Amino acid sequence: MYDSENREGEADFVIASQFVKPESIKRMRQDGGGLIFIMIPKQVADKLQLPFLANLYSEISNKYPVLKEIAPNDIPYDTKSSFSLYINHRKTFTGITDYDRSLTMRKFAELIKRIENLDSNLVIKEFGKEFRSPGHVPICVASKNLLDERKGHTELVVSLLQMADLIPAGSGCEIMGNNGRALSKKDTIKYANKNNYIFLEGNDIIKAWKQWSK
């Protein structure tokens, strides 16, 4: 997926978390190289009672004044940070191997499916039985109204999943170019063709979304 809306341009691997295998993590880290993370809708985050880290830091900054000083009040690409907790499945060891990260992602997707009709107080117990934090897989939370509200990669991915009727947890990773910055659009298309991946342009997802969500 390529997001031209992003000021610097951004290429990303995207895969539904329910399908992530150790080989997926290997591919993302070897050919992508960015942060390997999970993206979920705001509604799921609310059900899991997941805080935004930026809010959490701000709320406890009386105890830790350093958190006031390093507040993310100047993010160049957005008005606020969409990062929530970093998690590991409790059956992982370090949490970072291909095996461990793929387990965390797959099990997280399964959890989301399982809690669909549960009350939120039960949900966090189910969540806690299986996962711990701090961990190695960051969760980013999409804006509530998805592409109608914000057009970042988290919203693009969550919208895609919704249109495809998959479990609303996406896994992704930025793809780096050889110049130490994001891979260019041209090279992203070349890479996708060579490896038999589908290339999607952010703007096309937005168009499809407008049609679909009418």
Next chain:
Amino acid sequence: MYDSENREGEADFVIASQFVKPESIKRMRQDGGGLIFIMIPKQVADKLQLPFLANLYSEISNKYPVLKEIAPNDIPYDTKSSFSLYINHRKTFTGITDYDRSLTMRKFAELIKRIENLDSNLVIKEFGKEFRSPGHVPICVASKNLLDERKGHTELVVSLLQMADLIPAGSGCEIMGNNGRALSKKDTIKYANKNNYIFLEGNDIIKAWKQWSK
């Protein structure tokens, strides 16, 4: 560096943060593939007033009950998590590119050097002028008495830096094998030889440390 003490065995890239360049990040993500992070002594963390995430979560868990549920009370390789904040230098864009992560690491090492003789209240202001959190570079904090207290990779790296009289901020990354788990010791030695890197065994660092710190 290879740590045989670790139950699963663990291979790591190690480089002093002051020397990290975009190419270092590229090498770590392409040939390593684990979490790319910073390691510092407890004394530096205290000066920066950096909290352990696990403590911070626990302290604010009345407001966010989910944090109680997902507490990291079952880490298989340790008694507690050594993770502190994830930071970005304020001059980064997304924070994740090779360029951005190397800038964050180098500037963090420079900060540590600069604050050596400053009062902690000034230190957090200096820190906040340059860095924001949440970010993409996690900081791990070594045990106070280093290898006399704990023999994890964070302590090994911080001890190495101290013996080498470098700025006490190390950068590192776990090296994955083709099997989706940590690279074996044999393959780590092979890789180091092929690429002209120094191979260090954790136990040898511990021996040197005992000698040096007498």
